[in-house]
Amino acid sequence: xxxxxxxxxxxxxxxxxxxxxxxxxxxxxxxxxxxxxxxxxxxxxxxxxxxxxxxxxxxxxxxxxxxxxxxxxxxxxxxxxxxxxxxxxxxxxxxxxxxxxxxxxxxxxxxxxxxxxxxxxxxxxxxxxxxxxxxxxxxxxxxxxxxxxxxxxxxxxxxxxxxxxxxxxxxxxxxxxxxxxxxxxxxxxxxxxxxxxxxxxxxxxxxxxxxxxxxxxxxxxxxxxxxxxxxxxxxxxxxxxxxxxxxxxxxxxxxxxxxxxxxxxxxxxxxxxxxxxxxxxxxxxxxxxxxxxxxxxxxxxxxxxxxxxxxxxxxxxxxxxxxxxxxxxxxxxxxxxxxxxxxxxxxxx
Ligand code: MG
Numbered sequence: 001x002x003x004x005x006x007x008x009x010x011x012x013x014x015x016x017x018x019x020x021x022x023x024x025x026x027x028x029x030x031x032x033x034x035x036x037x038x039x040x041x042x043x044x045x046x047x048x049x050x051x052x053x054x055x056x057x058x059x060x061x062x063x064x065x066x067x068x069x070x071x072x073x074x075x076x077x078x079x080x081x082x083x084x085x086x087x088x089x090x091x092x093x094x095x096x097x098x099x100x101x102x103x104x105x106x107x108x109x110x111x112x113x114x115x116x117x118x119x120x121x122x123x124x125x126x127x128x129x130x131x132x133x134x135x136x137x138x139x140x141x142x143x144x145x146x147x148x149x150x151x152x153x154x155x156x157x158x159x160x161x162x163x164x165x166x167x168x169x170x171x172x173x174x175x176x177x178x179x180x181x182x183x184x185x186x187x188x189x190x191x192x193x194x195x196x197x198x199x200x201x202x203x204x205x206x207x208x209x210x211x212x213x214x215x216x217x218x219x220x221x222x223x224x225x226x227x228x229x230x231x232x233x234x235x236x237x238x239x240x241x242x243x244x245x246x247x248x249x250x251x252x253x254x255x256x257x258x259x260x261x262x263x264x265x266x267x268x269x270x271x272x273x274x275x276x277x278x279x280x281x282x283x284x285x286x287x288x289x290x291x292x293x294x295x296x297x298x299x300x301x302x303x304x305x306x307x308x309x310x311x312x313x314x315x316x317x318x319x320x321x322x323x324x325x326x327x328x329x330x331x332x333x334x335x336x337x338x339x340x341x342x343x344x345x346x347x348x349x
Contacts (some may be wrong), residue, residue: 275325
């Protein structure tokens with residue numbers, strides 16, 4: 001599995017180890033429930049604890065799949081699709097002038113992606129009057145529109161374009177921004193207002209035809225319920241290996257599907273978490289697109305030993321029918337990239 005992102009994730013995994021050793025790994029949902037109950041004191045509503053339990057759950061499902069000689073997507077109800085559509089996160093700190101933005105957009109399109117995401121909130125920091133008050137100046141909105149127009153121009157009308165705001169703005173300015181971007185037919189505008197207030201996000205959603213997408217830092221079906229029930233997003237974006245794991249992500253997708261909300265998965269994982277996410281994306285009806293955050297890391301693919309190369313081709317990830325997740329770690333490559341001061345499965349590198 002992949003248990004990631006958040007200080008202390010490995011500590012939680014170690015803490016749970018004695019409670020899991022000797023258990024029947026086939027009873028995935030019972031063990032998940034047991035881990036969540038055991039960790040309710042330290043906090044199993046959200047954060048590091050849920051991320052750690054999610055990683056263990058992914059490993060259990062890989063084990064069950066191997067034991068039953070079947071891919072993980074079969075354990076989730078079977079697949080709707082073989083190929084998982086991928087979008088490329090394409091942010092780059094160096095994008096300061098319009099030419100650089102256009103060049104980057106073309107580079108990503110030439111790599112075969114027909115859906116691309118950029119960070120929007122970093123476009124015009126020098127045009128902001130204040131770093132903390134969540135406001136957008138007219139100048140900043142104008143600059144954002146200018147750059148988005150230029151990117152749309154080189155991409156053409158049919159490459160899908162998403163833009164991320166990282167929870168930056170107040171409701172009024174988020175609405176002004178979303179409306180100003182309506183002519184560009186975005187795939188979505190991501191996290192325009194802070195993440196903890198579904199009612200505020202719902203006000204933005206109700207005021208614009210630009211699709212609003214959110215959810216990357218929410219956890220479990222309970223974390224997503226207010227957002228879904230209050231109309232706080234047009235597209236839901238769970239981080240599958242962090243929000244509760246594979247079965248919980250399917251439950252979140254099913255909850256959102258009651259309101260016909262599409263599912264776009266947030267993902268900044270290694271190939272292990274990415275492929276685990278892809279199994280869920282195959283097995284839910286409402287899947288839209290899965291994120292790829294590592295297009296500029298040359299050794300990303302080599303983390304897993306596999307026959308086909310690379311894992312993502314022309315904007316798609318095709319799941320194999322091998323048992324479990326269908327990928328195995330390449331120990332040699334992994335050892336080369338172990339974080340300084342940490343161990344590789346208990347061994348020094
Ligand atoms: Mg984001």
